[in-house]
Amino acid sequence: MFVFRRVVLWFGCACASLLSSSALHAQTVAFTFDDGPRLAETPLLTPLQRNQALLATLARQHVSAALFVTAGNGANTPEGYALAKAWGDAGHAIGNHTMTHPDLHSDKISLAQYQQEVSDCDQIIRTLPGYQKWFRYTYLREGNTPEKRDGMRSYLKQLGYRNAYVSLDTSDWRFDEKLQQVLKANPQADITPIKTAYLAHLRQRALAYRELSQQLQGRDIPQIMLMHHNLVNALWLDEAITQFRQMGWSITTPAKAFADTVYQLQPDRPAPGQSLLLSMARSLGLGKFPGWERLVDDGDEEMHLLKAQGL
Ligand SMILES: [Zn+2]
Numbered sequence: 001m002f003v004f005r006r007v008v009l010w011f012g013c014a015c016a017s018l019l020s021s022s023a024l025h026a027q028t029v030a031f032t033f034d035d036g037p038r039l040a041e042t043p044l045l046t047p048l049q050r051n052q053a054l055l056a057t058l059a060r061q062h063v064s065a066a067l068f069v070t071a072g073n074g075a076n077t078p079e080g081y082a083l084a085k086a087w088g089d090a091g092h093a094i095g096n097h098t099m100t101h102p103d104l105h106s107d108k109i110s111l112a113q114y115q116q117e118v119s120d121c122d123q124i125i126r127t128l129p130g131y132q133k134w135f136r137y138t139y140l141r142e143g144n145t146p147e148k149r150d151g152m153r154s155y156l157k158q159l160g161y162r163n164a165y166v167s168l169d170t171s172d173w174r175f176d177e178k179l180q181q182v183l184k185a186n187p188q189a190d191i192t193p194i195k196t197a198y199l200a201h202l203r204q205r206a207l208a209y210r211e212l213s214q215q216l217q218g219r220d221i222p223q224i225m226l227m228h229h230n231l232v233n234a235l236w237l238d239e240a241i242t243q244f245r246q247m248g249w250s251i252t253t254p255a256k257a258f259a260d261t262v263y264q265l266q267p268d269r270p271a272p273g274q275s276l277l278l279s280m281a282r283s284l285g286l287g288k289f290p291g292w293e294r295l296v297d298d299g300d301e302e303m304h305l306l307k308a309q310g311l
Pocket residue numbers: 034035097101138139
C-alpha cells in the first residue's frame with residue numbers, strides 16, 4: 001500500500017476536490033467498439049444482422065457509444081459504409097482505427113506508413129455522421145520506439161486528433177474466437193457456458209481496473225471500455241450492459257468520459273500501450289502490482305474453465 005500511496009500523490013495532486021465529490025457519484029463506464037463494421041461471415045448472424053443487433057441493444061438500453069472504424073474491414077465498400085453510417089445516424093460517435101489494422105510495434109511498419117493508415121481511414125469516416133477526431137491505436141500500442149511514439153503524438157496533434165485511450169481493457173475478442181470455433185464445429189452446441197464466462201470476464205476486468213484507478217488516481221475515473229464489433233457482443237451485449245447496472249455502475253457517453261483530465265495524460269515509458277491505467281502503472285515502475293496477471297492474460301483463466309467443461 002505504501003507504494004500506491006506515493007502514486008496517488010504523484011498523479012492525484014490536482015484532484016483534491018474530485019476526491020470528495022467522486023464518492024457521491026456512481027462509477028461510470030463508456031462503451032466503445034473497435035474494428036467495425038466487419039463484413040466477415042460468422043455463424044448465426046449475417047454482418048447486417050450483427051450490426052443491427054448491436055445497435056438495437058444500445059438503443060433499447062439507452063447507451064450512446066463509439067464505433068472505432070477499421071475501414072478495411074468493410075467501411076471502404078458501399079455495404080460496409082452503410083453499416084458504419086447506421087451508427088452515426090443512431091447518434092453514436094465514429095472514430096478512427098486505421099485502414100488495415102497494422103501493429104505500430106512491428107519493425108515492418110514505419111511511422112510514415114502508420115500515419116498514412118490514419119489519414120486514409122480519416123478520408124472515409126470524415127463523411128459519416130457522428131465523426132470525431134478520435135484515434136484508437138491498434139492493439140493499443142503507441143509504438144516500439146520513442147521516435148514512433150513521439151512522431152504519432154505530434155502527428156495526431158497536428159491533425160487535431162485525440163488519443164482515444166482505453167482504461168478498461170477487455171478480451172471480448174477471445175470469447176468471440178471461442179464462440180465461433182465452437183459453433184463452426186457444431187451449430188447446435190450449447191453456448192451458454194461461453195456467455196457465462198464472457199460476463200464473468202467483463203466483471204473481473206471492470207472491478208480490477210476500478211481498483212487500479214483508485215490506487216493510481218485516488219478516485220474512480222470514468223472508465224472507457226474496449227469491446228469489439230463482433231458476434232459475442234451482437235448476442236450478449238444486452239446482458240453485459242445489464243450486469244454493469246446491477247453492479248451499481250452507470251453508463252456515460254464516450255465524449256463525457258474523454259473530457260476527464262486523466263485522458264490528457266501521456267505516460268512517458270518508452271513504449272506505452274494497453275490500458276492507460278496499466279501504462280501509467282508501468283511508467284511509475286509498477287510493472288507487477290497485485291493482480292496484474294489477470295489484466296494481461298487475455299482471459300486465460302476463463303478459457304481454462306471452459307475447457308474443463310468440454311468447450
Ligand atoms: Zn483493433
